[in-house]
Amino acid sequence: MAIAYIKKESNNLILYDLEGRIISRPPFADGEVIASGSDFYVSETPDGYHTYDVDGVLLNSYSKEIGHFVKVIDDRCLFLEGETLRQYDKNGYDSQNSSALQLKNSDKKSNRREKLEKAGSLFITILIILNAIAAGVMTYTEDNTPTEIWLNHFCDISILIFIIEIVIRIFCRKKPLEFFTCEDRGWNIFDLIVTVISSLSFFTGLEGIVGARAIRILRELRLLRVASGISNMKRVLQALLYSLPQISWASLFFILLYYIYGITGVELYGECDEHFSSLHRTFLTLLQLMTMDDWMNITLSVMETNPMAWIYFSTFILFASYILVNLIVGIVVDSLNEVHNQAMSSSTDELTREVDKLEKQMQHVKELINKKENKDNA
Numbered sequence: 001m002a003i004a005y006i007k008k009e010s011n012n013l014i015l016y017d018l019e020g021r022i023i024s025r026p027p028f029a030d031g032e033v034i035a036s037g038s039d040f041y042v043s044e045t046p047d048g049y050h051t052y053d054v055d056g057v058l059l060n061s062y063s064k065e066i067g068h069f070v071k072v073i074d075d076r077c078l079f080l081e082g083e084t085l086r087q088y089d090k091n092g093y094d095s096q097n098s099s100a101l102q103l104k105n106s107d108k109k110s111n112r113r114e115k116l117e118k119a120g121s122l123f124i125t126i127l128i129i130l131n132a133i134a135a136g137v138m139t140y141t142e143d144n145t146p147t148e149i150w151l152n153h154f155c156d157i158s159i160l161i162f163i164i165e166i167v168i169r170i171f172c173r174k175k176p177l178e179f180f181t182c183e184d185r186g187w188n189i190f191d192l193i194v195t196v197i198s199s200l201s202f203f204t205g206l207e208g209i210v211g212a213r214a215i216r217i218l219r220e221l222r223l224l225r226v227a228s229g230i231s232n233m234k235r236v237l238q239a240l241l242y243s244l245p246q247i248s249w250a251s252l253f254f255i256l257l258y259y260i261y262g263i264t265g266v267e268l269y270g271e272c273d274e275h276f277s278s279l280h281r282t283f284l285t286l287l288q289l290m291t292m293d294d295w296m297n298i299t300l301s302v303m304e305t306n307p308m309a310w311i312y313f314s315t316f317i318l319f320a321s322y323i324l325v326n327l328i329v330g331i332v333v334d335s336l337n338e339v340h341n342q343a344m345s346s347s348t349d350e351l352t353r354e355v356d357k358l359e360k361q362m363q364h365v366k367e368l369i370n371k372k373e374n375k376d377n378a
Contacts, residue, residue, distance in 0.1 A: 002038035003054070015054055026056025037075040040090040044069065051077065051090045060092035124165055131158050162195045187234065235339055243335035247328055254324055258286055261316050268312065272305045289313065290320040
């Protein structure tokens with residue numbers, strides 16, 4: 001007695017045979033029936049595909065992340081797994097090697113692995129933040145106090161955890177070299193460099209050469225790993241790196257402007273005002289003028305003996321404070337927009353590639369089905 005067609009009625013299904021007689025009325029609460037065999041049927045839910053017997057008992061489940069259901073042929077379920085067309089019976093056994101599919105377990109393992117990765121990333125981020133707080137607290141503590149010793153031990157343990165985390169990230173891949181060649185290789189190398197440099201405090205010989213205080217400063221580089229753990233900070237750092245070439249040219253013009261105004265200031269006002277007594281002292285004064293820090297007092301002091309000095313100060317402030325600074329800000333903002341557009345374009349291209357790949361797979365499936373049907377008819 002084979003299933004001919006299925007009708008849904010309320011929360012039940014009605015299974016009919018070829019002569020129109022009712023086979024059974026199994027309960028059915030969710031999903032949509034998409035295919036049937038002689039003594040089972042297949043339903044689709046947002047999570048995956050499920051096979052049931054005539055009494056509505058669940059036989060097997062198939063995750064959509066693993067493959068896509070195609071159709072039922074000769075009581076075999078055809079699934080597209082990547083670019084391979086596989087056949088399974090109603091209980092999830094491979095028709096070729098009769099090995100049972102652990103689909104639910106593999107799905108759970110995949111979800112468990114994702115949860116562990118997210119939990120590990122969150123743990124590392126929290127540890128970095130705690131290290132930042134500890135570094136700030138240690139600036140208020142005296143050397144060799146119980147608090148300072150305890151915080152140092154905490155920082156040393158944290159560095160050890162960072163080392164273990166990097167080692168796990170390298171050797172838990174199928175090929176360790178993928179750590180340096182994958183899509184996120186730039187951030188991986190950045191994390192590795194920061195971790196190695198901040199871990200130098202474990203080498204006591206180096207501490208004796210460089211000094212304990214210098215090694216402590218190197219340890220604070222581990223705080224930079226916050227940038228690689230938060231996507232928004234990644235985007236900002238990428239924008240800064242992307243804008244470096246343009247900023248370098250703007251900085252060159254900035255240096256030339258400083259040098260010209262520095263020499264001019266020494267020549268015009270070096271004898272009458274200490275702010276312009278030497279070239280390096282003039283550079284510091286120009287920096288103070290650019291930041292608008294007490295610039296009026298400097299200007300009025302020089303103008304007491306040089307009334308036309310307002311031309312020198314006003315033009316420098318106009319070029320340095322308003323034009324060049326805003327130019328650099330504009331470059332950074334433009335770079336940030338460019339990085340954002342590249343990220344959006346990358347996401348769109350990836351989606352397009354996935355759609356194209358799926359279309360090719362479906363075309364391949366159609367060709368395989370047609371070949372099989374022609375072979376069965378022959």
